[in-house]
Amino acid sequence: MLRLGRHAFGDDRLLVMAIVNRTRDSFYDKGATYAEDAALDRVRRLVAEGAEIVDIGGVKAGPGEVVTPEEELRRTVGFVERVRTEFPDLVISVDTWRSEVGRAVCAAGADLLNDAWGGHDPAMLEVAAEYDAAYVCTHTHGATPRQPPHRVSYDDVVAAAIRDTVTLAERAVAAGVCRDSVLIDPAHDFEKTTWHSLELTRRLDEMVATGWPVLVSLSNKDFVGETLDLPTDQRLTGTLAATAISAWHGARVYRAHEVVETRQVLDMVASIRGTRPPARATRALA
Amino acid sequence: MSTPITGPMSGPVTNPVTAAAVVPMTPLLFREESGLADPLAELREIAVHTVRDLAATVDRIVALCPTGLVGAPDTYHRPSGLKGGETPDAPLSVQIAHHLLHLAALPAEVAEMAPRSGENGPSKWQERPSGTTVGLLVLGDGTACRSEAAPGHIDERAFPFDDLIADALEAGDGDALATLDQDLAEQLMVTGRHTFADLGTTLPAARAELRYRDDPYGVSYFVALWQ
Numbered sequence: 001m002l003r004l005g006r007h008a009f010g011d012d013r014l015l016v017m018a019i020v021n022r023t024r025d026s027f028y029d030k031g032a033t034y035a036e037d038a039a040l041d042r043v044r045r046l047v048a049e050g051a052e053i054v055d056i057g058g059v060k061a062g063p064g065e066v067v068t069p070e071e072e073l074r075r076t077v078g079f080v081e082r083v084r085t086e087f088p089d090l091v092i093s094v095d096t097w098r099s100e101v102g103r104a105v106c107a108a109g110a111d112l113l114n115d116a117w118g119g120h121d122p123a124m125l126e127v128a129a130e131y132d133a134a135y136v137c138t139h140t141h142g143a144t145p146r147q148p149p150h151r152v153s154y155d156d157v158v159a160a161a162i163r164d165t166v167t168l169a170e171r172a173v174a175a176g177v178c179r180d181s182v183l184i185d186p187a188h189d190f191e192k193t194t195w196h197s198l199e200l201t202r203r204l205d206e207m208v209a210t211g212w213p214v215l216v217s218l219s220n221k222d223f224v225g226e227t228l229d230l231p232t233d234q235r236l237t238g239t240l241a242a243t244a245i246s247a248w249h250g251a252r253v254y255r256a257h258e259v260v261e262t263r264q265v266l267d268m269v270a271s272i273r274g275t276r277p278p279a280r281a282t283r284a285l286a
Numbered sequence: 287m288s289t290p291i292t293g294p295m296s297g298p299v300t301n302p303v304t305a306a307a308v309v310p311m312t313p314l315l316f317r318e319e320s321g322l323a324d325p326l327a328e329l330r331e332i333a334v335h336t337v338r339d340l341a342a343t344v345d346r347i348v349a350l351c352p353t354g355l356v357g358a359p360d361t362y363h364r365p366s367g368l369k370g371g372e373t374p375d376a377p378l379s380v381q382i383a384h385h386l387l388h389l390a391a392l393p394a395e396v397a398e399m400a401p402r403s404g405e406n407g408p409s410k411w412q413e414r415p416s417g418t419t420v421g422l423l424v425l426g427d428g429t430a431c432r433s434e435a436a437p438g439h440i441d442e443r444a445f446p447f448d449d450l451i452a453d454a455l456e457a458g459d460g461d462a463l464a465t466l467d468q469d470l471a472e473q474l475m476v477t478g479r480h481t482f483a484d485l486g487t488t489l490p491a492a493r494a495e496l497r498y499r500d501d502p503y504g505v506s507y508f509v510a511l512w513q
Contacts, residue, residue, distance in 0.1 A: 063439035148436075151312075151359060151362070151437075152365075153359050193365040194365075195319075195365035199367075
């Protein structure tokens, strides 16, 4: 059982977390949903396409425009309220590292705090506990928020990701977050080279074996682009290949830009694994 | 050319350093780390030639190797999983120095490594038997703040700072390197900030040649030969 705020999902469900950026400068959509109405239109489309979760972000992950806490609050809190009102059955996640933002969006109806900078603000755990929100433990190797990696080195990147995320998960539970509401995320590209992200994908079963539900955020990232030597707008196929491998290894939640394609891959892999019957199988059965 | 300097021993000693080469310390100098492509092939070739040219004029090479800085990790495991040579866990700069010497087909015995950690000076490479000449292999990069995707993002102060380093390397102006603004260099993530200063202190003036300067990933790389 995975409990995300107001919502619960069985252990065999693979969930799509669709990205909604209320930013001007995110690497993929480049401000397309910065305006609140454009963002709400995107949420409507994502829900129609089958996303179980939307992940709302007010600050670009990489370096860029400085976004103060006040501005981040302005971009996220009212928007969360509007989405909550229109879609009571949708899981609302907010991508933030600031506990004051986490507190305000939980009060506004968020179910999940996607703490993408790995517990940078220790008070975030208390906020998740206080609001009975779910919490994502991200492996960032102690990186400073929005700082790109530079000549990072690991003895064993998978062991490091497991150690840090599981430690954070236990801290979250100790702080009062429900054990069924804690996810771990190896955080592809965050403080990692392409080699590291490929190895994390190859060995994702080791993270799954910890027993904590695993979230992966693969969508159109640099490790896909560098592997195939493709710009951001041509990385969908590579993203879906990594998605399929992650699903085969047992990841549970997929943070993605493209919902329809991601859902098809997850359904296909689930059927190959034998956890989902085919949608319509009449071939040679008539 | 020998220059009297004040060394760690009492009284003036003879400076054994008669030449120096400056090279970057990017992991991309390992051919395999970039995958199928080899974006820094030209830089690697120039760096290797320059190391070879340095070795041709001196008895010994001492590599000044930055460690313990952002961009100059103390231990470095190559992300590709490949291990080169006998120092797979050594500081990145030491591994790069070994690699360049290897590519230059120089015997390992010709060189010694002098890790340069933070404010601590390098080991006592100045103490030599009389008549021995030493070439410094100076590792380090310029600023890492020259583009959107650079490790330190864009910092406009990086451009004049790298110009200053490049001008000094091209002119053989050791005094300019010796007096680099260390605080600003730290903010701009200059891995060569201590080793460039060491070079400047050791060779206040030299006949110089700047053989490479570029910033393909927002980090400044220099190759220079001083004699």
